[in-house]
Amino acid sequence: MNFTSIKTAKNHGRQDILFGVARIPNTNKAYVGGSDFKIHEVDFDQAKPELREFGGHSSYITSLLLADGALVSAGYDGKMIWWKTATGEKFRSVDAHKKWIRRIILSPDGKTIASVADDMAVRLWTTQGKLIREMTNEHKPLTPTNFQSMLYASAFSPDGKFLATADKIGHIVVWETASGKKVATMEAPIMYTWDPTARRHSIGGIRSVAFSPDGKSLAVGGTGKIGNIDHLEANARIEVFLWEKAERTAELVSDKHKGLVEHLEYHPKEGWLLGAGGAGEGFLLFADTKEKKFLHQEKVPMNVHALASGNALKSIMVVGHQRMVLFQMEG
Amino acid sequence: MSNPILCGSEEQKWSRRKFLTTSAGIAGVPLLAQESLSRELKKQGKSVILLWLAGGSSQLETWDPKPGVITGGPFQAIQTSTPGVYISELMPKMAKRFKDTCIIRSLNTKNGDHGGGAQLMMRGRRDEASLKYPDMGAVLAKELGNPQSQVPDYVSFFLQTEGRDFSGSGFLGPRYSPMELSKSVQPENIDRPDHISTSDFIDRMALRDLWSTQFEKGRSSGVLASHQQAYGRVKGLMDSKKLFDVSLEPQKVRDRFGPTQFAEQVLIARRLAEAGVPFIRVARAWWDSHGQNFETHQEMVPELDHVMAALLDDLEERGMLKNTLVITLAEFGRTPSINSSLGRDHFASAWSTTLSGCGIVGGSVYGKTDAKGEKVADGEIGAARLLATIYRALGINHQKNYYVGSRPVPLTDPETQPVKEVLA
Known part of the structure; x- marks a missing residue:
């Protein structure tokens, strides 16, 4: 991939803050959702991208995906809601978690949805909303200093046999999807800052995870140790593990960008890693995790909260703080 | 001259x-x-426990939620025990036991600087070039404290390092300065030196008292009386160390308050109030959430909710709530607008405080902000009126004068009126 060829194809300002995006395959259209509690169908190619607005949650929408021809949304209200894409009609709502749902993802075979939430439960669902299994005992509800923890990130392995989840204090778990059994744990404590002296609260957490194409490595994203936790002032950080050995193999720290890595995604064939996120402003990070170096670091004009790729990562949709941008790269 | x-x-x-x-x-x-x-x-034994939310907590994530508007953030509002009054879903325990609390939602204090805002909210006005005003702790130590008392009049916990250094007794002088606890919940340097045994210490105190008493015979002097009082206070402070020992509380009481440092300090504050300390401030830093405001409040507000509810329950069960005023206050609130780091910045134009217990109309709300929380829509008050209201809730004439030389200085600026709607 020619990373330096990356260019902004479309750049749209918005009033709201977007946390979730589900791309309509082979198009530049997507469903986005965020701080206005609503779902918007948008076309990045249009000067006025808004096509439709529908439904909504009773709090921020944090995650969207397309499964079995339906759109599934999740939010801080703890609900997962199914929508008919043709009409925008809600046809199913599930009280999926007792606290904020941070992310829902679809298994590679398209049959299972995994949800993670601040009730520290990991749940597997059929695409029709039936609970298959839940894993609840591994991510602790309280931090070591007795404050509520948060469960931010999840990813399926490429073959769907494993699910990785990661929380605020930097605890990572790999589960066997079929049984719900824990098969590995790792720690990335640098991504969690507890300030016991000056400010006495915390910041950070692992915000993103991704399996490598061969399924052997697991990348986690967040930020580094923070001095003044009033701000996300530490540099963006990625760690990579050989998860079966629980062995850390790479630590990548951006020298150009601060903030949280909120999305990670490996190129399925070339094996490089894409990270996206930000703080006051955003970034795209392209990394060679074997060589332990960044291949390219691209500034984004807003804090990025979610990303949807297309065309083997040559087309990258990012959404975030009052903006959504479409990047394109040459292969 | x-x-x-x-x-x-x-x-x-x-x-x-x-x-x-x-x-x-x-x-x-x-x-x-x-x-x-x-x-x-002074006989009534009134006390104030100030929960100082240093750094500025968000009114939108606590006492004045605005769910569903662009500034509202992700949290829902839940109804309190007063029909029609809603607070953030992060505060379910205070919502249930709202009956003793009044929310004032209409502070416009015009100072969005940490140091200046803290000074303003603790004093009710700005210092003059040649006159340093006492903060409310010093005023209440003077007004409510018993001169003969051997416990401290004003205790301030501020264990975090961010946002300190704004307490002050101003022109009232060091007699009303706070006992500052900044390293530990236990006071420092009040232990009997190891090389002096308990019996030696008692003997020395008795001898000093004997000599002083003999020296005072036939003499009438305020200085001598003050000298005696000073020794009495030192002895009292040394003896009061057990008040700061939270392990002396029954385990079930400690469990009720919870395991956090803030909880321990608030429980100690209750012990101090019970022993007659008129003003205790417990600072809980640091709420300055320029980045990740919602994560910060999701972490910190439940602690405030739990500890505050536990404190009010405890005070009520001990029959102390009618004589104890519990305040939540900060230097300012936080912006309705959400910045690009998902933070909220400093905001002094429309924010909230609460008063609970002594002299207060419980289960009530005073003042109102507009739909997005950007301006005060009704009942705007500043720092001076808030302090006047606090003083009046405690039965203190807010226009009482102190004298600096021959200059009369009222407790609050002239013409300042308390908010009558808040006062029982």
């Missing part, structure tokens, strides 16, 4: 004029009656 304190300002002219039109500097209250009231007030 000119008096450097008396600069001849309009305020001073007003104060002198006001002083001359009254018999004793307090409108309509003769001096002897005032002294009698003051003595009576």
Whole structure:
């Protein structure tokens, strides 16, 4: 991939803050959702991208995906809601978690949805909303200093046999999807800052995870140790593990960008890693995790909260703080 | 020779004029009656526990939620025990036991600087170039404290390092300065030295007392009395160490407050109030959430909710709530707008405080902000009126004068009126 060829194809300002995006395959259209509690169908190619607005949650929408021809949304209200894409009609709502749902993802075979939430439960669902299994005992509800923890990130392995989840204090778990059994744990404590002296609260957490194409490595994203936790002032950080050995193999720290890595995604064939996120402003990070170096670091004009790729990562949709941008790269 | 304190300002002219039109500097209250009231007030054993939310907590994530609007953030509002009154879903325990609390949602204090805002909210006004005002802790230590008491009058916990250094007794002098606890919940340097045994210490105190008593015979001097009082207070402070020992509380009480540092300090504050300390501030830093505001409040507000509810329950069960005023206050609130780091910044134009217990109309709300929380829509008050309201809730005349030299200085600026709707 020619990373330096990356260019902004479309750049749209918005009033709201977007946390979730589900791309309509082979198009530049997507469903986005965020701080206005609503779902918007948008076309990045249009000067006025808004096509439709529908439904909504009773709090921020944090995650969207397309499964079995339906759109599934999740939010801080703890609900997962199914929508008919043709009409925008809600046809199913599930009280999926007792606290904020941070992310829902679809298994590679398209049959299972995994949800993670601040009730520290990991749940597997059929695409029709039936609970298959839940894993609840591994991510602790309280931090070591007795404050509520948060469960931010999840990813399926490429073959769907494993699910990785990661929380605020930097605890990572790999589960066997079929049984719900824990098969590995790792720690990335640098991504969690507890300030016991000056400010006495915390910041950070692992915000993103991704399996490598061969399924052997697991990348986690967040930020580094923070001095003044009033701000996300530490540099963006990625760690990579050989998860079966629980062995850390790479630590990548951006020298150009601060903030949280909120999305990670490996190129399925070339094996490089894409990270996206930000703080006051955003970034795209392209990394060679074997060589332990960044291949390219691209500034984004807003804090990025979610990303949807297309065309083997040559087309990258990012959404975030009052903006959504479409990047394109040459292969 | 000119008096450097008396600069001849309009305020001073007003104060002198006001002083001359009254018999004793307090409108309509003769001096002897005032002294009698003051003595009576001290007997009532009133206390204030100030929960100081240092750094500025968000009113939108606590006492004045705006769910569903662009500034509202992700949290829902839940109904309190008062129908029609909603607070953030992060505060379910306070929502249930709202009956003793009044929310004031209409503070406009115009100072969005940490240091300046903290000074303003603790004093109710800005210092003058030549006059440093006492903060409310010092004022209440003087008004509610018993001069003969051997426990401290003003205790301030501020264990975090961010946002300190704004307490002050101003012109009231060091007698009313706080006992600052900044390294540990236990006071430092009040232990008997190891090389002096308990019996030696008692003997020395008795000998000093004997000599002092003999020396005072036939002499009438305020200085001598003060000297004796000072030794008494030192002895009292040394003896009061057990008040700061939270392990002396039954485990079930400790469990009720919870395991956090803030919880322990608030429980100690209750112990101090029970022992007659009139003003205790527990600072809980640091709420300055320029980045990740919602994560910060998701972490910190449940602790506040739990500890505050536990404190009010505990005070009520001990029969102390009618004489104890619990305040939540900060230097300012936070912006309705959400910045690009998902943070909220400093905001002093429309924010909230709460008063619970002594002298307060519980289960109530005073003032209102607009739909997005950007402006005060009704009942705007500033720091001076808030302090006047606090003083009146405790039975203190907020226009009472202190004297700096011959200059009368009222507790709150002239013409300041308490918020009557808040007062029981």
